[in-house]
Amino acid sequence: MRGFALIAAAALACSAAESVQAQTKEPIRIGVIAEESAIGGTGIVNGAHLAVDAINAAGGVDGRKLEIMQYDDHSSAADAVRAFQRAVSQDKVVAVIGTYISEVALALEPWAARTHVPFITSGAASNEISRHIHEDYDKNKYTFHEYMTSAFIADSICDSVKDLLQRKYSIKSAVVLSEDAAWTTPLDAEYLVCLPKIGVKVLDHIRFSPDTSDFTPLYNKIEGEKPDVIVTGISHTGVQPTVQWAQQQVPIPMIGMSSQATSGTFWKDTNGAAAGIVTFSVAADGANLTAKTQPFINDYIKRFGEAPNYTAYTTHDAVNVLVQAVKRAGSTDGEKLVAALEQTDYVGTIGRVQFYGRDSQFTHAMKYGPEYVTGIMLQWQNAKQVTLWPKASPEAKFSFPAFTQLQKP
């Protein structure tokens, strides 16, 4: 008799527990694919975690917690594709965010199309990503480009050269120096168009293999051509060309896009050789692009011990954009999410995020402009990233190393 009562009690307890379980909702899973042993990749992972933890602390999405399924793609497109397949079919993610390598993003784009799962790249720059969406919208609409396209980055840099450098110095000639990669092809093409427009003659256009480790011959060649400035497009490399530029005391300043220089660790990595490097980024300490910029930077430094690089900002915003889309759609279904993502109007850490529509040639890329996102130009000075454009604090000015030779206008 007692045994029977015990069993009945146990059964009641179990069913009570089960109904409690049923009331606790399923988490929403987000796949994050990144190159964890690269600076760009760690930024993606860290930015995602920071965003997800904040959202979960605030109650999640309609009572459901967010969960990150993380994958390391070892900078390989093949690994990334396998990770994507696993994320979708095994781990049942509702969307995938990731990669800063354009080659990898381009390899994932058709898989987002095949699996009907939204894919937001938060670091790759190639124009090709959005061009594919524009040319075959119905197939490729699942991909969103939460970073500036190479063409816009180049425009931004040209604008800053005109607004900033040309006001103080005589900048009439330049040499374009980029790594040979998917993202720099449209970047360089735009440099060659926008630089002459601001009165800068392009003396030479050098593309080097991404696994170059000795830049001495390149710097020698450039110095021989005597440009006023070197306009860069580098991402896979950063430490080596910068260190060698400083060691060899190349008298020509470098300005442009150096992805690694956007990271807070760059000064330490180069042992201070970064002094004077001017690079495009999405945000930096003190830039205050929106009300969210500085708090994000402070949180990031508190948690990870160093300032965020550009992919941390964009990934953090991408997670929030996705979450807003889920709320707007009232569902995690792929088709509905795509429609909801297209209606994004989110003020993030880097500006106001909206995506271009079908009629634009940059379908699903982030809108570029003073009311949206323009990026900033920063210069490394005394172990700090100083924002110089578009809005700089009054004391902020250029500071180039002593060996740099710049002419006054």
Place this chain on the structure above:
Amino acid sequence: MLAVQILIDGFAISALYGLGAVGFTLMFGVSGVLNLAHGATMVVAAVAAWVVAGQLAASPWMAAVAGTAAGVITAFATYFLVVRPIQRSKSVPAAEKEIFVLTGTLLWGIMIQETVAYFYTDNPKSVQPLIAGVMQIGGVRTPINELLIAVICWAVIGLLWLLVHRSKAGKVLLAASINPRALTLLGFELSRVYLSVWAIYGVLAGIAGVLLATFLGASSAQASQLTASAFSIVVLGGLGSVAGSLLAAYVVGYLETLTAYLISPTYRSMPALVLLVIVLYVRPRGLLGRR
């Protein structure tokens, strides 16, 4: 002044290649081991120097010593954990020992590479030059560090020569590379010989790694490239011949520099590869090889 630039640049990079290659060939000559974890060992030394310079705010010279020590530790780890167990293993047939050591060191090198990348990312690390600044040589502005590297490499090689040819321990090493069995018959402990050669190797690879960090920067992703480069130079010069390795290092170094300056950095490694192919087919024992 392109010619002077090429001359200086080529000299510095060749000296660096030479130091790495000498360690590699010495290891093969004395103990018959082709250590495919060579590049990884250099990278560990480079990153260790960077860590010490950064975390402990040490001077570049302290960092260099720390890096070299790390190279020696890695060399010993390779010997005790991978090479010696295979060499002493009773289940590996004698004819295949070489291949197993090769595969073992290859895997070990990958493990080291991944560990470094895990803790420090695969971003290149650089160490501040031992002596900063530039000087004018023949109208060419050259970082002083570059010249210092060449001097250090040659000084170390010189010390090595003195050690091998003038000291008793060195002569034992030399003898071991010619006829190990005879050496044991004479009562020498081969295991001590092996220990000393791994120690010397560790020092050479460690210094090479640290100098690389001050000159160009080194990253875990370069480990296999560094190994392949040393391997090619050593075969070109003749496996087991130190003089051959030095000669080959200069040939390769200048070929690369000339190509990088006169044609394009993208094609930098091609002429050396083609030369290697030619040498392999025409004179496989290398330029100064014994066999």
Place this chain on the structure above:
Amino acid sequence: MVASRQLWIAFFGLAVLLTLPLWVSAYVLGVLTIAYYFGVFAMSWDLLFGFANEVNFGPTFLIGSGAYAAGLLNAHGVPLWLCLIAGAAAALLGGVVLAVPALRLTGPYFGLSTLVAVLLLQQFIIVFAGSTGGEIGLTMNDILSTEAITNYWYALAFMTVSGAILFALSRSPVGLILQASGQDRFGASALGFNVVKHKLAAFCISAVFSGLAGAMLVFYLGTASVGTVVDVSVGVQVIIAAVLGGRRTIVGAGIGAIFLILAGEALRPLGQLSTFVVSGVALLVILFSVDGLMGLLQRRRDES
């Protein structure tokens, strides 16, 4: 290890693999598909190493030649099946060009020449990036199939047939001669066998299968890139797979490849450390179980 015992292991394994599509997800089938092509890479390598005793450090020279030849032709509109044949032919040609001079070398020199071949191929592809797609890679116009199950069957069938042929060759008179000459070159030639000719034959067979497998792999993936079919690290994985599985068994190489690829995927949650762990396990196997997985299986069977 006795041939019949190996065959039993192979049949048993095959039976298991045949039933998988019934109860395993499309994702796992995808991983296995890649593993099967890798299996052919490893088995081809084992034929050369296990039997001719030549360590080919650059199996990806043959794989990559086949893959890129097939890919480039397809990019110009040549139909898929013809591209596959062309890929195998290109790899064969590459193999002959490499082997004729290389086989005159021994030991580390042979190994180095195979490694140099890979580096040259890589440079070639990067330098002519305009037509080959360089580091980004080449996209195929056609792919084998969009269905995971269909791709699985193609890969499994290909691996089974290739494995059977390679296994049969290894046990044939030619194979036995190779094994003999591998262990004792002088003895074999003293008996009148043309050692070099037979090694060349082994090289060519290895080349054809590697090239064909490489071509099929890129038509499965839909892209050909340096990172997937040429890079030295891929070659290293092939060697590890064959040694891990058990040298000179052919079947072992196939098992080693499947194990390696599955282990890599299973360890994906470890993120960065997955390569480290897989290399570590392979190293331990080399140190403690010289005959690889097949050796372990053999021992267990002996003990029981």
